[in-house]
Amino acid sequence: MPIETKDLVLYESERLTDNDDGGGKYNGQIIVDGQSNNLFDDVSELDRTMGDVSMRKIFPAVTTNDTDKLMGATVFISENPKDPNVSALLFSTKNWTDERRSAQNRVENYLAKGGQIAGTPLDTHWLGMKQLQVALFPQETESSVGDTIVMVSNEGKALEHEQYLRITKVETRTAIMVIDGKNVEYKIATYMLNDALDQDYVGLSARQWYDGQASTTIIRDSIVADTGEYCASVGLTGDAVVGEYTVNAESIFTQLIPSAQTESSIVDVNAAGESTILVPGNNGLITANFPTTVGVNQNLYIGSSVMPSSLTFTLFGQPITDQGGLLKNSVGTQVGTIDYQRGLIQWTAAATTGPTTLVITFKPAAAPNQYFQSYAVPVTQNNQSTNWTGVLVPIPSPGSLSISYMSQGKFYELKDDGSGQLKGASASFGSGRINYETGSWLLTTGALPDVETPILLLWGTPIVTFVRSNLSVDMAAFEFDLGQLGIAPGATVTWLLEGVTKTAVSNAQGKFTGDATGEINYATGMGKIIPNKLPQKNTQFTVIYDYGNQLTQTKSAVAPDLNQKLSFTIGNGAAIQPNSVELKIPVTDQLSLNSGIAIVFDVPIDSTNGNLVNDNGDVQGTINYSTGAVEVTPVLIVKMFKQAFEPTTMFGSA
Structure with a gap:
């Protein structure tokens, strides 16, 4: 009888677990089709957060009562998980009895050990270190950032151990040792590693390395091994039509090993760092009327940047002021927020709703881009504490100061809210203040900063800008050079404005009168004309004049x-x-x-x-x-x- 679909089955392995001994031989139990979690465990919240690689070994088979042959078989994933964060792949180790640890090695051995590279570890590198120092001859080339190296200890012996590491930073320096009364130069390369060492690695002293002694630990290069072939299913970008020879897949890649790393493109950023600060656009205050409807889903644009702590208005009989970006009434209830740079007001549920006209008084601001001012305070064993003070020169602009510190290997940042208070994303990060008059600052960290790390301060300053609002605006002047010397009085300038001819004539003192003002130097033939009404684009001026010998x-x-x-x-x-x-x-x-x-x-x-x-x-x-x-x-x-x-x-x- 023919082989039917119901005769194609999948058998379980001995142990359907993710332990090292998972897998093994098949146990004769058929995996029930259509039953939930009959092969893999359900995805836990921990796995969904941290990531997990789960492996199961299965055996495809044909169960019939006769000797008909299966002429060919294809194993594929007919339906992908609906969760885009979960992916399914197939691969074979071509072994009927191996266990999970063997399959795991196939996945991990994408890179294999290569040849020994230049450099011998100096002395002992201890468990947990993320730095590696090697000795090289001056003519040898150190490894580069991004290279993957293999640390091998006791190679070829019973206690052989290896670890794959990626280099994230490289520093080199020249060292000198004295041998037989002579100075011998050699190179020391320091590699920063992406992972900590998983055991102690014993190297050589500089003298032992120079004498050519064998090191317990050697460093090898890595090469791509491609030890596994993975199969998966992906969707099509469009319908496949009968008769076509090609189809377009959504992607040729899928997820295999969970990773917390993502790529972020950064464009149009100055390497020196820039900050947007707020500086007063006017020494006075502006008062304007804004018809609006107050509500949680309603925003109000003032139309100008606002200097912190300068905004006031009355909302349904309640006086409102801004305090560090928060709009509060006289009893301290927050009714909204203000984005100083964009001039955007957003209301909270505590604000009385309804249509109204707000009479808002504020000091306008400008937001120029400028390079960061920076200052670093080193943290040492002698000064390590939670309280830090100093004076910043030049004085910061309101809302521009940020202070960062590192504790337990993690950075924490506090920013000036515009009122002089330094706040972090959480109150546990610490607190502080900045005085805009003197530049003095105070920081109380939420935890002790790490030794040999800096307290980093970045800010912008209004010193590099000045207020132009009080400057007079001169009328547009058009300069000319007649190219002649000894011009006679009575030079006439004509031009068209809105179809009407305009005229200006110079008097005996060289001043223009009529439809324009200005002056002319009769000796040099140079002058300028200032029309009473700004001419249109591409207007031509015609100058009629007499000149004689100078x-x-x-x-x-x-x-x-x-x-x-x-x-x-x-x-x-x-x-x-x-x-x-x-x-x-x-x-x-x-x-x-x-x-x-x-x-x-x-x-x-x-x-x-x-x-x-x-x-x-x-x-x-x-x-x-x-x-x-x-x-x-x-x-x-x-x-x-x-x-x-x-x-x-x-x-x-x-």
Whole structure:
């Protein structure tokens, strides 16, 4: 009779457990189909949290009353677990009697021992250590971060033991030992390991290693062994159609060994570290009305960052203030929270609900990005305690300080809530405070910090910023250069604005009047125009002007008085055109070591008098346009850099 589906069965092994002796030979008991937990134990809460690898050995067989042959068989997983955190795989050791420990070795032996690598363990490395020191010759290359090495003790003997370890950090240094009166250099490599040593590993002293003695412990490289072939089932990304030669699977990977490691991509992060701090955007307060509906599911955006401890408003007759990011009424009940950086208010269930208009007063803030200021306090055996104090310079900005410490190998962090209090995610982490006026800080840790670890402080400071809200905003000016000298008064500038022609004309003093203000220097042909109404994009200005030959004159034998003031007359007796004078005056210092040319030009005060100023606008003299009389005290500032050598006393001893 033919072999039917009911004739295909799975037999149990001797022991369906995860003990080392689990598995073994088959016991003749058929695994009941469709019965819950008939092969594996149910997933416990502990296994779901910590992870677990459960193995069971089964035997496929055919049970019939005749001698018909099964021409072929395929074992596969027809339905995957519904829980995505649980996966099922099949693999065979091709052994009818082996136990679980043999199958476990197949899984663990993804990596196998390779050849011996450079480096001999120095002295004894004790159980629990996570560092390994090896001695190498200077020309030998140490292992790299990420390499997996195999520590082998008593290789080839009855007490042989091996451990696979991954290197997480490598440090090298040069050491010197004296042999036969000569200095011999060698290299010491220190490897940080991902796991602690599972036993004591005996090495050699530096002298024994140099003499070539055999070490009890050697280090081998690891190679990929691929000792197992695993089979699983995965879903398809789309329906498979008859006639197609390919199907698309969701993945070619599945879970085998539980791991607590995950990958997190970090992009657009400065290696030096940046912090977002809050600095006042204005010295005063802003009051604004915000129609809103108060409720747990309703948020309110103020539209600006807010300085901590500056927010006040009245909610249904109750005065509300912010205290470290919490909105509280006069009796201390929390009615909401405030995100200072985003200006976001979120209400709690304790807040009275309903529509209202809030009149909110607050100090606006800006949130510039800046590099962290950092400070570390080392923890030693002499100063180990739970209370720590100090003074931070520069002074932190409110809400920017964070303090971290390590206890029992784990970091704990406390942050400034904006009111000067340092709080952690739990009150057990500790507490502290920061004074924004003096920069002094106090930290009480929840546990003793570990010795040889730092108390790390990171903060931002408002010193690198300044308030611009009180600065005046100048009107948009358009500078021009006519490319000619000796411009005549009455230059006309025209442009189009909203289809209407606008005009500005320069007067005798070089000032523009009309639809724009501004000025022009008739001597140089340079000036600027400030339209009364901002022009549109791509507006073209047309300048109509007359120019002539520029007059020049040289004055000689002009001696300064006791105050270094020069007095002389320019021109030929006729009145001088205002805003057309430029003087170039040679100057030298008192020691005649440095010299240069001081350039000043006239800025009319009225039609008769004007000031002589330099490029910085500093007034250095006056001019009378009617007579040409000039009084000027020229000043030229030149920056020069010179090397300066200072004698220093050095003391040495031998």
